[in-house]
Amino acid sequence: MPWIGKTGKMVHLFMADKLKQHGLNMSMEQAIILKLLHEEDGLPQNDMAIVTNRHKATLTRVLDTMEKNHLVVRIPDKEDKRMKRVYLTKHGRKHLEDMRPVFIEAADEVQKGLTKTEIKTLISLLKKVQGNINLKKLQHKPFTICEKSSYPF
């Protein structure tokens, strides 16, 4: 399966470059976080780590940067004092709006020449591959395929 890793990396770089071209000073990693919070605001950090396939320590640092840049805020959960829930700020929401058309255009470019059927086939095959991968060990939790697109494209 030599192609998945490389294609994934290329798509990642392509999208990151598009953000840059449009003057959006934001990494793909941060864009992914914004998209995730757009779908469900106030997620605990650990849930975000699992959905995005990142280590919780990595998430700590990405959120440090994003909080410094006023894109999100961390608010401790009232019930469970261990948890911190992450919320979009007004500024974060603005960035989200700015990046939306960029990703729509970029996704079109990436899919150029593929029929609707081919796209459906590709996604279904990738889902099958995901189903074969159990990252339980990595995340200390059973892996579940996330129907929400944790990637903004």
Next chain:
Amino acid sequence: MPWIGKTGKMVHLFMADKLKQHGLNMSMEQAIILKLLHEEDGLPQNDMAIVTNRHKATLTRVLDTMEKNHLVVRIPDKEDKRMKRVYLTKHGRKHLEDMRPVFIEAADEVQKGLTKTEIKTLISLLKKVQGNINLKKLQHKPFTICEKSSYPF
């Protein structure tokens, strides 16, 4: 195309975990370099950066680590004094042999439940996607689809 990036990341993590489980103290990035040199020893750093879709500065640092660990050596080119060519060491070749069965087993696991036809279809669709992505700007060179698997799986 929300699935490519995430699936790629999952495969990457899965493979990295397999290396660890088998006691191979090596990052996927380093494994990719070893595999590349196995196919063509003595590549200049810049070529390696392009094929692996990494920035040349990144390659500099990965190779620093690998040279420190005696997996590869850098030898200046006789003709073009700007270039450094990278060669596998005996130790590097040993690591390559050790990781081969790990990747074969892991690839089987990732592809479980997919027919030969499905695998062919998946690869052909991913190639189409790659064809849509022009990373010229990123690499200061026109992009070409690399038929060699720059990924060890």
Next chain:
DNA sequence: TTCACTTAGTTGTATGTGCAACTTTTTTCA
């Protein structure tokens, strides 16, 4: 109820990553 276990998040450390700016060497072309 208490003490071991688990869970959420952070920090230290090493590596991986891209970009800009830099040096050295080669190429181009006027």
Next chain:
DNA sequence: TGAAAAAAGTTGCACATACAACTAAGTGAA
């Protein structure tokens, strides 16, 4: 031929990443 442009590699910087070890807080069973 000589100056400008290009190319290969390195370094400073900021961020991303995983892992181990840590703190604080909740859970569960004797």
